[in-house]
Amino acid sequence: MIEAFFFYLFAAITIASAVMVISARNPVHSVLFLILAFVNAAGLFMLAGAEFLALILIVVYVGAVAVLFLFVVMMLDVDFAELRQGFLQYLPVGMLIGVIFLAELLFVVGAWVIAPNVGGATAAPIPDMNEVSNIEAIGRLLYTRYVYFFQAAAMVLLVAMVGAIVLTLRHKANVKRQDINVQVARTRATSMEIKKVESGRGL
Amino acid sequence: MNFWSDILWPVLVITAQSVVLLVVLLVLVAYLLYADRKVWAAVQIRRGPNVVGPFGLFQSFADLLKFVLKEPVIPSGASKSLFLLAPLVTCTLALLAWAVVPVADGWVVADINIGILFIFAISSLMVYGIIIGGWASNSKYPFLSALRSAAQMVSYEVSIGFVIITVLLCAGSLNMTEIVRSQETGLADMIGLPFLEILNWYWLPLFPMFVIFFISALAETNRPPFDLVEAESELVAGFMVEYGSTPYMMFMLGEYVAIVTMCALTAILFMGGWLPPLDIPPFNWIPGVIWFTLKTCLVFFFIAMAKAMVPRYRYDQLMRLGWKVFLPISLAMVVIVAGVLQLTGWAGS
Numbered sequence: 001m002i003e004a005f006f007f008y009l010f011a012a013i014t015i016a017s018a019v020m021v022i023s024a025r026n027p028v029h030s031v032l033f034l035i036l037a038f039v040n041a042a043g044l045f046m047l048a049g050a051e052f053l054a055l056i057l058i059v060v061y062v063g064a065v066a067v068l069f070l071f072v073v074m075m076l077d078v079d080f081a082e083l084r085q086g087f088l089q090y091l092p093v094g095m096l097i098g099v100i101f102l103a104e105l106l107f108v109v110g111a112w113v114i115a116p117n118v119g120g121a122t123a124a125p126i127p128d129m130n131e132v133s134n135i136e137a138i139g140r141l142l143y144t145r146y147v148y149f150f151q152a153a154a155m156v157l158l159v160a161m162v163g164a165i166v167l168t169l170r171h172k173a174n175v176k177r178q179d180i181n182v183q184v185a186r187t188r189a190t191s192m193e194i195k196k197v198e199s200g201r202g203l
Numbered sequence: 204m205n206f207w208s209d210i211l212w213p214v215l216v217i218t219a220q221s222v223v224l225l226v227v228l229l230v231l232v233a234y235l236l237y238a239d240r241k242v243w244a245a246v247q248i249r250r251g252p253n254v255v256g257p258f259g260l261f262q263s264f265a266d267l268l269k270f271v272l273k274e275p276v277i278p279s280g281a282s283k284s285l286f287l288l289a290p291l292v293t294c295t296l297a298l299l300a301w302a303v304v305p306v307a308d309g310w311v312v313a314d315i316n317i318g319i320l321f322i323f324a325i326s327s328l329m330v331y332g333i334i335i336g337g338w339a340s341n342s343k344y345p346f347l348s349a350l351r352s353a354a355q356m357v358s359y360e361v362s363i364g365f366v367i368i369t370v371l372l373c374a375g376s377l378n379m380t381e382i383v384r385s386q387e388t389g390l391a392d393m394i395g396l397p398f399l400e401i402l403n404w405y406w407l408p409l410f411p412m413f414v415i416f417f418i419s420a421l422a423e424t425n426r427p428p429f430d431l432v433e434a435e436s437e438l439v440a441g442f443m444v445e446y447g448s449t450p451y452m453m454f455m456l457g458e459y460v461a462i463v464t465m466c467a468l469t470a471i472l473f474m475g476g477w478l479p480p481l482d483i484p485p486f487n488w489i490p491g492v493i494w495f496t497l498k499t500c501l502v503f504f505f506i507a508m509a510k511a512m513v514p515r516y517r518y519d520q521l522m523r524l525g526w527k528v529f530l531p532i533s534l535a536m537v538v539i540v541a542g543v544l545q546l547t548g549w550a551g552s
Contacts, residue, residue: 026282067331135317
């Protein structure tokens with residue numbers, strides 16, 4: 001009963017905040033509603049017994065990705081009136097994407113309802129919950145059966161990271177940078193020169 | 204299904220436990236705040252707060268009254284709801300982390316099997332209070348400060364994450380209670396002096412990680428020498444410039460509770476939580492909660508001393524330290540620790 005109550009609570013807040021993401025006037029508010037949706041989705045994961053996924057969702061998406069979103073949106077100087085002009089223009093495309101997503105979801109759920117055993121034939125057997133904890137089960141599966149996919153995903157992320165750095169890194173010629181090694185390596189001999197100055201003449 | 208025994212009773216028990224924990228925690232925070240100011244004063248050869256009550260012991264409560272009785276001022280042009288939401292977020296999240304902290308063997312509100320990840324998730328959310336507060340104030344200095352703090356906290360979370368992973372590799376569990384229990388055996392048993400519990404704790408085998416964790420905790424909670432978020436010489440008072448009275452107090456409370464959480468986390472991960480330092484009488488007669496509190500206070504003392512002794516970092520130095528020093532070292536340590544555990548076969552247990 002408590003589970004049902006919290007499920008409907010989280011689900012209702014997720015949907016409401018998802019609607020607010022596209023209908024809020026201020027883009028910063030939109031991002032904040034997106035964060036609220038993420039957090040409630042994490043709550044739903046938690047109810048489903050996938051507590052590891054729930055907390056990873058919070059750490060990665062809410063704690064890092066959404067912060068960068070917020071960063072960018074706050075820095076932009078957005079003209080709200082202009083932003084809302086294209087709403088009707090983009091509506092058909094948005095609705096098309098929405099319908100595709102809905103259809104995909106229905107296919108997945110439908111397949112599951114019609115033939116419940118199809119998924120189980122390809123998936124790895126679920127170990128007994130009393131034997132291993134949730135996170136151990138994920139770890140065993142990820143690092144044994146799917147280890148190459150896991151490595152491939154890591155490579156994709158690495159390439160994306162290197163790409164982002166290459167695209168944004170600029171070496172300007174006349175910028176003075178602090179080089180700590182050079183500073184530390186300075187000695188009295190390299191940095192000081194003693195001169196005898198005769199009075200009244202200067203250097 | 205029995206409504207009384209299945210639903211109402213657990214809820215009542217958890218509520219009672221949480222209330223007791225919060226009251227003790229808040230009183231502790233009030234005195235740690237006082238201790239912070241006293242330590243700072245002692246280093247600078249001042250007296251510190253000494254007027255309210257004997258030795259100024261009631262200073263924090265006087266401050267509380269002052270903040271609560273003042274009028275909250277909301278700047279015109281500020282986003283009102285977000286302006287008030289920010290301190291609430293900070294305060295609530297900071298207190299939320301304590302749900303999974305075991306203060307003694309079995310003394311924990313929620314003994315979930317991924318407790319450490321929960322605390323990590325909460326601390327990664329703490330940045331929102333600052334970002335929202337800085338933006339909602341609709342003012343230049345708070346906004347600059349919010350941007351700074353977001354970058355700073357996100358950067359140091361990475362190295363904190365890797366440090367936590369090394370401890371997890373040794374402990375073999377994400378449950379906080381299990382992490383403390385795994386420190387009951389270790390180096391001291393290997394050298395044949397099992398009563399020297401203090402050598403069993405992870406601070407000795409993982410000493411570099413201990414140091415990195417302590418410094419990252421300073422940066423993560425915006426404590427000096429990394430308090431660039433409110434560097435008063437550059438940003439007046441950072442993201443809190445526009446705040447006063449109760450909202451300001453909630454920011455400050457949230458900040459201090461987060462600091463105490465980091466101290467408690469250091470005590471649990473590296474200093475054996477509630478375990479006594481020597482497993483001989485009279486040390487093992489003292490209840491675990493006392494040891495836990497003492498260890499937390501010890502870490503807090505070091506944090507207070509760092510504030511008193513170390514000058515503030517420059518922002519580029521801070522970023523360099525986080526990304527170019529701590530990240531490679533902690534990443535390498537994850538590999539080294541995993542390799543050692545695998546080769547020696549200590550991981551199997």
